[in-house]
Amino acid sequence: MxxxxxxxxxxxxxxxxxxxxxxxxxxxxxxxxxxxxxxxxxxxxxxxxxxxxxxxxxxxYPEVPLLGTTPMEKAQIATWNWRCEMGGLMSAAEALRNSSPAMKDRALPGPKNIPQIPELAERGLMKLGWFFKTLDRQLSANKYVAGDSYSVADITATVVVDFGRWVKVTPQEDQTALLEWHGRMKARPSYKA
Ligand SMILES: N[C@@H](CCC(=O)N[C@@H](CS)C(=O)NCC(=O)O)C(=O)O
Missing domain, CATH: 3.40.30.10 (Glutaredoxin)
Structure with a gap:
């Protein structure tokens, strides 16, 4: 993307x-x-x-900028991308990798096999739910995840929402800002990449 x-x-x-x-x-x-x-x-x-x-x-390729241009934009985008990776991607990965029978002994990616810890799957599900709440709140006040412009944080967050389906955590009906934003993300040509 x-x-x-x-x-x-x-x-x-x-x-x-x-x-x-x-x-x-x-x-x-x-x-x-x-x-x-x-x-x-x-x-x-x-x-x-x-x-x-x-x-x-x-x-x-500085155009189109996806990591921000002003010092504060760069800071906000890095901040939100970090939150999307840690609160979003990590939570979804924890939930899936520690529960799916297909990922037995693949609790972490990489060349070494690592056994699953079922409690981490439970914690991952919980954290992913919290992350969707945070994201919905942020998107109620901002057009994009990190503010006024589309950025890498929107890419990461889009992947999180799609990844969430694998562990049956999807945006709630009342998370309207999150749902509206996700619709806009899905309509971008890069979504098919
Ligand atoms: N290195 C990447 C993430 C790498 C990663 O975790 N990729 C996953 C897919 S999303 C993977 O390759 N999994 C391989 C596996 O499950 O064996 C990063 O910078 O965030």
Missing amino acids: FLAEKNIEHENIQIDLTKGEQMSDAFRKINPGCTVPALVTEDGVTLTENAGIAAYLEAL
């Missing part, structure tokens, strides 16, 4: 996590950490963390 929002031409190779393709020898040559995404740059350098990929692309 980040690449699509900036209209950056790129080759997209899908790694099917449901088939365990991230663990294959071929993919380990690209990312020995066995996680997606991985961005192989034109210089042949591989970047494997979202924050690094976003920083690199924003520096190389």
Whole structure:
């Protein structure tokens, strides 16, 4: 979505996590950490963390800005993206990875197998519910997650809401700001990326 929002031409190779393709020898040559995404740059350098990929692309293609332009915009976007990652993505991942039979011993991504802790799944569900409340409150007062302009925080939050369906945590009917915002996000061409 980040690449699509900036209209950056790129080759997209899908790694099917449901088939365990991230663990294959071929993919380990690209990312020995066995996680997606991985961005192989034109210089042949591989970047494997979202924050690094976003920083690199924003520096190389400042238009359209997704990490903010003024010092305060940058601060607000970094703040909200962190909240979306920690309160949102981490909670959904905790809930799914520690409960799904298909993820037995895959409680954390990466090359090592890690056993599930069912209590973490319960905590993840609870935290995800709280996060949706926080997000709805923020979106009641702001057009986008981090303020007046679309940013990486909207991308992360969109992924959180979609990810939430896997653990059956969806925005409540009375979270109207969150629902309205999600509708706008789904209508953006980058949503299909
Ligand atoms: N490195 C990424 C996140 C990596 C990650 O956790 N990716 C998950 C998919 S969302 C993954 O690759 N999972 C592989 C697995 O479950 O084995 C970041 O910067 O946030």
